[in-house]
Amino acid sequence: MGIVSRGFSGRRREGGDRLPPGQYLVEDFPVLSAGPTPRVPLDRWEFAIDTEAEQTHRWSWQEFMALPMQTPTVDIHCVTKWTKLGTSWEGVSLDVFFEDVETTAEYALVYSYGGYTTNLPLEDLLDGKAWIVHRFDGEELAPQHGGPARLIVPHLYFWKSAKWVRGIRLLNEDWPGFWETAGYHNYGDPWREQRYEGD
Amino acid sequence: MRRRLTWQAARLHEVRDETATARSLVFDVPGWPGHVAGQHVDVRLTAEDGYTTQRSYSLAAPADGDRIELTVEAVPDGEVSPYLTEVIEPGDQIEIRGPVGGWFVWRPENEAPVMLVGGGSGVVPLMAMIRARRQAGSRVPFRLLYSLRDQDRRYYAAELRRPEPGLDITYVYTRAAPPGAARPAGRITLADLAEGGWPADFAPDCYVCGSTGFVEAAADLLLTLGHAPERIRTERFGPTGD
Numbered sequence: 001m002g003i004v005s006r007g008f009s010g011r012r013r014e015g016g017d018r019l020p021p022g023q024y025l026v027e028d029f030p031v032l033s034a035g036p037t038p039r040v041p042l043d044r045w046e047f048a049i050d051t052e053a054e055q056t057h058r059w060s061w062q063e064f065m066a067l068p069m070q071t072p073t074v075d076i077h078c079v080t081k082w083t084k085l086g087t088s089w090e091g092v093s094l095d096v097f098f099e100d101v102e103t104t105a106e107y108a109l110v111y112s113y114g115g116y117t118t119n120l121p122l123e124d125l126l127d128g129k130a131w132i133v134h135r136f137d138g139e140e141l142a143p144q145h146g147g148p149a150r151l152i153v154p155h156l157y158f159w160k161s162a163k164w165v166r167g168i169r170l171l172n173e174d175w176p177g178f179w180e181t182a183g184y185h186n187y188g189d190p191w192r193e194q195r196y197e198g199d
Numbered sequence: 200m201r202r203r204l205t206w207q208a209a210r211l212h213e214v215r216d217e218t219a220t221a222r223s224l225v226f227d228v229p230g231w232p233g234h235v236a237g238q239h240v241d242v243r244l245t246a247e248d249g250y251t252t253q254r255s256y257s258l259a260a261p262a263d264g265d266r267i268e269l270t271v272e273a274v275p276d277g278e279v280s281p282y283l284t285e286v287i288e289p290g291d292q293i294e295i296r297g298p299v300g301g302w303f304v305w306r307p308e309n310e311a312p313v314m315l316v317g318g319g320s321g322v323v324p325l326m327a328m329i330r331a332r333r334q335a336g337s338r339v340p341f342r343l344l345y346s347l348r349d350q351d352r353r354y355y356a357a358e359l360r361r362p363e364p365g366l367d368i369t370y371v372y373t374r375a376a377p378p379g380a381a382r383p384a385g386r387i388t389l390a391d392l393a394e395g396g397w398p399a400d401f402a403p404d405c406y407v408c409g410s411t412g413f414v415e416a417a418a419d420l421l422l423t424l425g426h427a428p429e430r431i432r433t434e435r436f437g438p439t440g441d
Contacts, residue, residue: 198203
């Protein structure tokens with residue numbers, strides 16, 4: 001047990017076993033980003049997967065909209081300590097985008113409009129673990145929350161869920177992204193409290 | 200290579216009231232490794248029964264040896280900030296882990312002019328940059344645009360009132376302007392940033408910190424004025440966004 005702070009009793013909010021260590025519950029939806037919010041017109045929007053063999057698969061907004069949609073409801077955990085339970089999204093599973101992608105790469109570098117990047121093992125994007133979403137809570141995804149479309153990978157800290165997603169580059173070697181080169185953990189599992197490098 | 204961040208005992212040395220709802224807390228953290236202006240720390244509080252909770256707070260000043268300073272605003276209905284602003288007394292201990300964050304930072308060796316845009320308690324990491332500039336004897340020109348509700352909400356009032364060569368400050372009052380103020384109360388505008396900031400041609404490094412609504416508005420205005428998106432660094436503040 002850590003040092004006891006005299007006079008502190010705390011709130012003990014609900015959350016139970018859905019709250020990872022060091023997290024607290026919020027009801028609203030905080031925003032975090034490193035720079036200005038990019039505005040991406042839908043007629044110029046595209047999402048791409050670039051393989052290690054330099055094959056590129058592209059989807060326009062219309063092509064994205066024509067894919068089978070799912071409506072995942074998931075808990076999300078931000079490294080800045082907030083957790084939001086039961087968030088509901090609408091979008092396309094990464095498994096759908098990867099159906100015709102031939103790859104033996106083990107790593108993915110996700111990149112966004114505005115220049116943001118984040119890395120994760122490719123297997124963390126597959127088998128129903130990640131989506132490209134365009135709606136939150138029944139509404140169009142707001143620009144400050146990553147609209148028109150963002151990645152969500154709810155089993156990792158939320159900085160891995162890149163806003164304004166533009167594409168995924170598949171790599172044979174791991175390539176650390178924006179926060180991963182700025183002192184944050186390379187993998188970011190909230191249940192193992194992997195916040196910072198070395199955790 | 201960075202060292203692993205571990206929890207360190209921090210003993211409160213002194214407190215200074217900034218406003219009716221905010222205070223600065225100076226902690227002694229033996230073995231503090233130093234930090235860069237703009238970084239933050241994680242704070243962990245533990246109750247007698249072992250319950251713990253964590254929050255992040257910006258560092259308000261460069262380290263003074265093992266001594267670090269935070270400024271904390273009491274958040275209504277908050278869990279940690281009321282403890283830090285109303286309960287903790289000099290001699291009491293908490294735990295701190297850090298420093299954290301390698302992006303929203305200013306280093307004295309940076310030579311570009313600096314534009315600081317702070318809303319409310321978002322001024323805290325910007326004050327760390329102003330103090331780091333002073334400590335380093337830097338001549339990099341700084342401008343601070345500080346948006347706040349009214350005069351009673353002003354942090355670091357006496358320190359910012361003292362003239363400092365190379366630092367220009369513009370106050371934007373959103374609810375109540377002081378008597379005689381040329382600018383009526385209201386939210387930050389393009390004109391405020393055009394007059395209180397640097398022209399985009401000077402290619403300043405812009406640091407914007409405040410609530411989500413404030414940061415969205417100020418960063419959009421900077422883009423409208425022609426500042427390059429890669430020169431605008433943002434940090435959101437507050438208990439949660441809005």
